[in-house]
Amino acid sequence: MLDIAIIGGGPAGLSAAINGVIRNKKVKIFGNDITTSYLYKAEKIDNYIGMMGATGQEMMESFLGHAKEMNVEIENKKVLEIFNMGDFYMLNAENEFIEAKxxxxxxxxxxxxxxxxxxxxxxxxxxxxATCDGPLYRGKTVALIGDSAHAEEDVNYLNxxxxxxxxxxxxxxxGSLGERVEVVSGKPKAVEGEGVVNxxxxxxxxxxxxxxxxxxxxxxTTQLLKGLEIDEKAIKVNRFMETNMPGVYAAGDCTGRPYQVAKAVGEGATAALQAVSYLHTKDKVSK
Known part of the structure; x- marks a missing residue:
């Protein structure tokens, strides 16, 4: 069982992981490749202290390199849902189930x-x-909506x-797609059906x-963890980055404005230190 599971490998997630590992906790990041980050694509950043003029790519590679030097474990898997199990949380990472405190x-x-x-x-x-549920549609007709080229791997699997x-x-x-794939242009408006999609x-x-x-x-986020309190499309947190759910913290852009690297890094560190404090308190109570 993980002490701290971190969803997202951007500045907030990497900062949280580094601070969790420093406190000798079993930590793992679940996230996309850094090339998908908004920050990675930034041409120039002048407002992050000590790295004036760095490109987004340089900054992200520096953050990631630091995390790897600290032996932070990173898994490029998408977490589909998180379940509250009472004393711990269960993560569904593309049909691999992981427990986290x-x-x-x-x-x-x-x-x-x-x-x-x-x-x-x-x-x-x-x-x-697609890889989780694709086999349920063997021999059937399906549609896939993708917001980036990373979805093409899923399309070709369904093919x-x-x-x-x-x-x-x-x-x-x-890019290149399989023979049974038909590319359709047009904005998706609605999914319809009677009981199930048709x-x-x-x-x-x-x-x-x-x-x-x-x-x-x-x-x-609203579909990732049921019961999480949202305020104006952002996760509602206090100054310790605590959400309304015990043992769950949030950091970075998901907590709302300002969307700044410095804010994300600081919130990630705060969230990790608060998670460590929570774990220590639980250990004392159990003894």
């Missing part, structure tokens, strides 16, 4: 807005993981198991499908 949410902000019906049909035809795959990319310059409605038409896969860089 505390959780730090550093998952940034979700770029893509939700499609109407997405939440209502989650688990009944809507999925966030191997499904009869037909419609791909709705929300970006330009689509249709994806687009701005200029509709597709008859048995399932809809929505592949985003990050899962919407």
């Amino acid at each position: 505390t959780v730090i949410l550093a998952n940034g902000i979700t770029k893509a807005s939700s499609v109407e019906g997405e939440e209502a049909f989650l688990g009944r035809g809507v999925s966030y993981c 191997e198991v499904c009869e037909k795959v419609y791909y709705i990319p929300l970006y330009k310059n689509v 249709k994806l409605v687009l701005k200029d038409g509709e597709l008859d499908v048995s399932g809809v896969f929505i592949i985003k860089e990050s899962i919407p």
Whole structure:
């Protein structure tokens, strides 16, 4: 069991991990490759102390290098859902289940807005993981909505198991896709069905499908952990980065403005130190 599970490998997550490891805790980051970070793509950063003029790539590689020097464990897996088990939390990381005593949410902000019906049909035809749920649609017709080129791996996997795959990319310059994949342009409007999904409605038409896969860089926070208090689309925290759920902390862009590297790094450190304090208190009570 992990002492601290960190969702997100940006500045907040890496800062939290470093501070957790320094305090001799078993820590693991679950997140995307650093190249997907908004910061990584920044041309120049002048407001982070000690690194004036650094590019986003240089800054992220420096942060990641520091974490690796500290032997921080990083797993490039997407956490699909977190379950409150009472005394601990269970993470579903692409159908691998991991137990953690505390959780730090550093998952940034979700770029893509939700499609109407997405939440209502989650688990009944809507999925966030092609490799997890793809086999359920063997020989069937499905659609996949992807917000970046990283979704193409999922599309090509579905091409191997499904009869037909419609791909709705929300970006330009689509790469090489399998023979049963049909690229469809058009904005997704709604997922519809009777009990289970049977249709994806687009701005200029509709597709008859048995399932809809929505592949985003990050899962919407409201669907990641049920019961988490949200305030104006940001995770509500106090000055110790505590959420309304015991043992769950949040740091970085997911807690709202300002969206600054310095703020993210500071909040990550605070969240980790508070998680350590929480773990020590629990240990004393159990003894």
